[in-house]
Amino acid sequence: MFSQTNTPAHCRRARGHKREQRGPTMRDVTGLFVFLLTFLVQTGGIEPSSGYCAGTQCFTVFHHGSGFVAAQDRCRERGGHLMTVRSSVSHDILSILLGNLTGRYWIGLRLETGCPHPAADLRGFQWVTGDREGDFSHWPPDLEGSCSSARCVSVSQEDKFQWTPEPCDGHLSGFLCEYSFREPCQGLPVAPGESVTYRTPMGFAGEGVLSLPPGSTAVRMPAETKYVCFKQQWLQAPWSCEIHEGGCEHKCAVNPKHEPSCFCPLGQTVNPSNKVTCELADGDDPCADLRCAHTCYRDGDSHVCLCDHGFKLAQDGRSCVDLNDCGDARQCPGENFKCVNSIGGFQCVCADGYAAVRGGLCADVxxxxxxxxxxxxxxxxxxxxxxxxxxxxxxxxxxxxxxxxCGKEQCVAECDPNNNFQCYCPEGYVASGETQVVCIDMDECSFSYCDQGCKNTFGSYVCSCSPGYTLVEEFRCVQTEEESGGSGEPETPSDPTTPAAPSPTPPRRPSGVSAWGLAGIIVCTALVTFLLVFLADRVLNSRGKTKSGGARKEDDAHGLERVTRDPLNPETVISDPPLITARSWE
CATH class of the missing domain: 2.10.25.10 (Laminin)
Structure with missing residues (x-):
C-alpha cells in the first residue's frame, strides 16, 4: 500500500513544446500532458494519506472530516468520485485501505428519494455513478427498514466494513475516492539490492505495486534513475521537458539535436549513469568562462551556451530570449481553453466568456x-x-x-408620463404639435453643413464631393493633388459670390419644451416686466409726496399767529395779527 507523500504544488504552467527523444510523437506527449493536468491542476488543499491501485483503478483515503456532499465534491475536483464497493474484490480493498485506521469513512452509496425497501436492489440506495448494479452488498443484519434521516453510507474497520446508513450532513473521519484510467503500467522489475518508489498523479506514493496510472513516476535506487509511465511502458529520464521538468534534478532543456537533456548549476555536472542527478565537477568547470545566461552544453570537444526550455539563444551566444509558446495551437488542446504566453512558458486558461468549473473544465458564463x-x-x-x-x-x-x-419622416415623441409637456425626439428630429407631440425629420442640408453635395437622411445627412475632390472630416471637400496641378497642397473650393458655409456642428438634441411650455414662458416674462414697471412707478410717486409734504409744513408755519407776553404783566398774552402770506388758502 502506498504511503503519504508531499507532492510538489503544480500550477497550470507549462513549458514550450519540444520533441520527445524516445519514440512518442508530439500528439502522444500532448495527450500525457493533458492527462496530468486532469489530476495535477486540481490538486491543492488536502492530500490523501494513502492509496492503492489495481487493474485500471486507484483508490485513496482522505483524513478530512466533512459531510457526504463535500466529500463527493473533493473527489470530483481530482477527477474521481466517492468509492463504490460492487464486488468482493472492492470489499477486500477496503481492508487494505482502512485496516489500521479507526473512525468512519464515506463511500459513494446514497438514498436519493423515498424510503429504504428491503426487497429492492441495494434497498433502494444507489451508487454515485447512478447505477444499482452488482450482486454484492454488505448491510448490517439488524438494519431497520423504516424511513429516517440516515440516507448516506459509511464504513469502518470496527464494524468490519459493513454499510452503515448515516445522516448525510454528519461529520465523519474522512472519505474514500475512486479513479479510473486506461493503459496502465506494471511495476518495474527489481534486482537484488535495488528498490523502486512510485508516485502517482493522485498524490500518494509507495513501493511494491502491481499497476500504476499513466503519468506515474518511478525512482530506482541506488542508481537514482527515473522513469515515467506512458502508454503501458516506462520511459527513462530525461523525457519531455514539459512533464515534471523532464525528471531532471536541476533543469531540463532541449539540446541542439532537439533532445531533452538535464543540466546542472555551475560547478556541477550531470551524472553520466542516470543522466538526471547533479554531482560536483572534477577540476575546473569549462562552462564558467562562457558566462551563459542559463546553462552550458558540451558539443564534442567544446562547450556552448544553451537555454532552458521555453527560451532560445540570442545572437550574442550567451543571452536567452523568451519563445512564443502559444504559437503552437496544440499547447492547450482542451475545449474552451486558450493559451497565454508567459516568460519561459505559457498558461492554459479559460477562454473569454468561460470560467473554470469542477473537473478542470471551462463552462460558459x-x-x-x-x-x-x-x-x-x-x-x-x-x-x-x-x-x-x-x-x-x-x-x-x-x-x-x-x-x-425613428427611421422615417416622422414618429410620435417620447413624453414623460407624469408631464405631457416634457417630450423628447431622436437625434436629427424636432418636436412639433400640441395635443400630440410628434418628431419631424430635420433637413440638415438646408443649413449648408456640407461643402458641396448633401443628401438628407432620416435623422442625419450625408455629404459628398464633386469629381476631383475628396471628402475630409465627413463634410469638407478638398481638391485632389492631380486636380490642383500637383502642388501637393489641397485647396478648398470657394465661390466668390457665395459666403463660405460655417463649419457644421453635430446635430443637437431637440429642445424638450413644447408649444404650451413656450407660451407659458412668454406669459411669465410679461408678468415679471409689468411688476417691475409698477414697482418703479410706486417708488417715484412716494418720493414726490414726501417732498410736497415738506413744502406744506413750511407754508403752514408762515400762517401761524405771533404770540408775545406783556412785559408789565407776564400773565397777559398779546396776540399779533396773523401774518398773511401770498398763498391763497383753500
Whole structure:
C-alpha cells in the first residue's frame, strides 16, 4: 500500500513544446500532458494519506472530516468520485485501505428519494455513478427498514466494513475516492539490492505495486534513475521537458539535436549513469568562462551556451530570449481553453466568456445574469448580444446602451408620463404639435453643413464631393493633388459670390419644451416686466409726496399767529395779527 507523500504544488504552467527523444510523437506527449493536468491542476488543499491501485483503478483515503456532499465534491475536483464497493474484490480493498485506521469513512452509496425497501436492489440506495448494479452488498443484519434521516453510507474497520446508513450532513473521519484510467503500467522489475518508489498523479506514493496510472513516476535506487509511465511502458529520464521538468534534478532543456537533456548549476555536472542527478565537477568547470545566461552544453570537444526550455539563444551566444509558446495551437488542446504566453512558458486558461468549473473544465458564463444591456440581453457561447426595444437602436458609442430611433419622416415623441409637456425626439428630429407631440425629420442640408453635395437622411445627412475632390472630416471637400496641378497642397473650393458655409456642428438634441411650455414662458416674462414697471412707478410717486409734504409744513408755519407776553404783566398774552402770506388758502 502506498504511503503519504508531499507532492510538489503544480500550477497550470507549462513549458514550450519540444520533441520527445524516445519514440512518442508530439500528439502522444500532448495527450500525457493533458492527462496530468486532469489530476495535477486540481490538486491543492488536502492530500490523501494513502492509496492503492489495481487493474485500471486507484483508490485513496482522505483524513478530512466533512459531510457526504463535500466529500463527493473533493473527489470530483481530482477527477474521481466517492468509492463504490460492487464486488468482493472492492470489499477486500477496503481492508487494505482502512485496516489500521479507526473512525468512519464515506463511500459513494446514497438514498436519493423515498424510503429504504428491503426487497429492492441495494434497498433502494444507489451508487454515485447512478447505477444499482452488482450482486454484492454488505448491510448490517439488524438494519431497520423504516424511513429516517440516515440516507448516506459509511464504513469502518470496527464494524468490519459493513454499510452503515448515516445522516448525510454528519461529520465523519474522512472519505474514500475512486479513479479510473486506461493503459496502465506494471511495476518495474527489481534486482537484488535495488528498490523502486512510485508516485502517482493522485498524490500518494509507495513501493511494491502491481499497476500504476499513466503519468506515474518511478525512482530506482541506488542508481537514482527515473522513469515515467506512458502508454503501458516506462520511459527513462530525461523525457519531455514539459512533464515534471523532464525528471531532471536541476533543469531540463532541449539540446541542439532537439533532445531533452538535464543540466546542472555551475560547478556541477550531470551524472553520466542516470543522466538526471547533479554531482560536483572534477577540476575546473569549462562552462564558467562562457558566462551563459542559463546553462552550458558540451558539443564534442567544446562547450556552448544553451537555454532552458521555453527560451532560445540570442545572437550574442550567451543571452536567452523568451519563445512564443502559444504559437503552437496544440499547447492547450482542451475545449474552451486558450493559451497565454508567459516568460519561459505559457498558461492554459479559460477562454473569454468561460470560467473554470469542477473537473478542470471551462463552462460558459451567463453574462446576462449581471444585466450588462440597457434593454434585452441574449446569452451566447462565450459571449452575449444586446438588443433594443422597438423605436430604439444601438448607441454607436456604447453598444450596451440604446438611443431613440425613428427611421422615417416622422414618429410620435417620447413624453414623460407624469408631464405631457416634457417630450423628447431622436437625434436629427424636432418636436412639433400640441395635443400630440410628434418628431419631424430635420433637413440638415438646408443649413449648408456640407461643402458641396448633401443628401438628407432620416435623422442625419450625408455629404459628398464633386469629381476631383475628396471628402475630409465627413463634410469638407478638398481638391485632389492631380486636380490642383500637383502642388501637393489641397485647396478648398470657394465661390466668390457665395459666403463660405460655417463649419457644421453635430446635430443637437431637440429642445424638450413644447408649444404650451413656450407660451407659458412668454406669459411669465410679461408678468415679471409689468411688476417691475409698477414697482418703479410706486417708488417715484412716494418720493414726490414726501417732498410736497415738506413744502406744506413750511407754508403752514408762515400762517401761524405771533404770540408775545406783556412785559408789565407776564400773565397777559398779546396776540399779533396773523401774518398773511401770498398763498391763497383753500
Amino acid at each position: 451567463d453574462e446576462c445574469a449581471s444585466a450588462p444591456c440597457e434593454h434585452d440581453c441574449a446569452n451566447a457561447p462565450g459571449s452575449y448580444q444586446c438588443s433594443c426595444y422597438d423605436g430604439y437602436k444601438e448607441d454607436p458609442e456604447a453598444p450596451e446602451k440604446c438611443v431613440r430611433h
